[in-house]
Amino acid sequence: MREICGYTVEEYIHLIESFHGYLAPGLLIGGFMIDEATRELPEGEIFDAICETRVCLPDAVQILTPCTVGNGWLKIFDFGRFAVTVFQKNTGDGLRVFVDAQKLAQWGEIDGWFLKKTARKEQNTELLIEQIKQADTTILSRQKVRIKEEHLKKQKTGAVGICPICGESYPTRDGEMCRSCAGGCPYVMLADKE
Ligand SMILES: [Zn+2]
DSSP states (O other), X not given: XXXXXXXXXHHHHHHHHHHHSSOOHHHHHHHHHHHHHHTTSOTTOXXXXXXXXXXXXXXXXXXHXXXXXXXXXXXXXXXXXXXXXXXXXXXXXXXXXXXXXGGOTTOHHHHHHHTTOSOGGGOOHHHHHHHHXXXXXXXXXXXXEEOOGGGTSOOOOOOEEEOTTTOOEEEGGGOSSOTIIIIIOOSOOOSOOO
C-alpha cells in the first residue's frame, strides 16, 4: 500500500485534518512531495527543509518531519512556488521537489485548481482529492541542489536590549527601538498592561 513517510494515505489525511483543520489539497500533494524528497536520505540523517511558499506546504513538512518553523529546521522563502527542498545540514546537498506545471495537463481537476483556472465554487473537491491520490508523484519533478553557504549558518539573535518606548526586550541590531515601536505594530492598544 502507498505510504507517505510511514503513514498510509488515510492516516496522513487524518493528521492533516487534526493539524491543519481541514483536508487542504495542497497538503496532500505536499505529503507526496516530502515522501519523495526524504525517501533516499540515509536512516537517521539530520536534515533541514526549505519551503518556497508559506501556503499549505510548511504544514506538511511539520506533520511529516522533525523540521518546524519554531526549531529553525524549516525555513520559508515565500516565492509563491510550490516547492520543498530537503538538505543535509553539514554539506548543504539536497533534493528539491516541486509541482511541475508541465505535467498537469492530463489531470483536469488538479490543473484547474493549481493554476487557478477553475472558479472556487466550480471546483469538485472530491474529484480533486481523488486525482491527487491517483497522480501521486507523476505531477512532480525533482532536482539536486546545494544550499548556499550563507543559508547553512544558524542565524544568531545577537545582543538584546530594552526598548525605550515599550520597555520590552528586543534584538539591538534592529536599532534604537524595537520594530513594533518603530512602526511595525499590527494592533492598537485597548488598555494599559496589567
Ligand atoms: Zn518597543
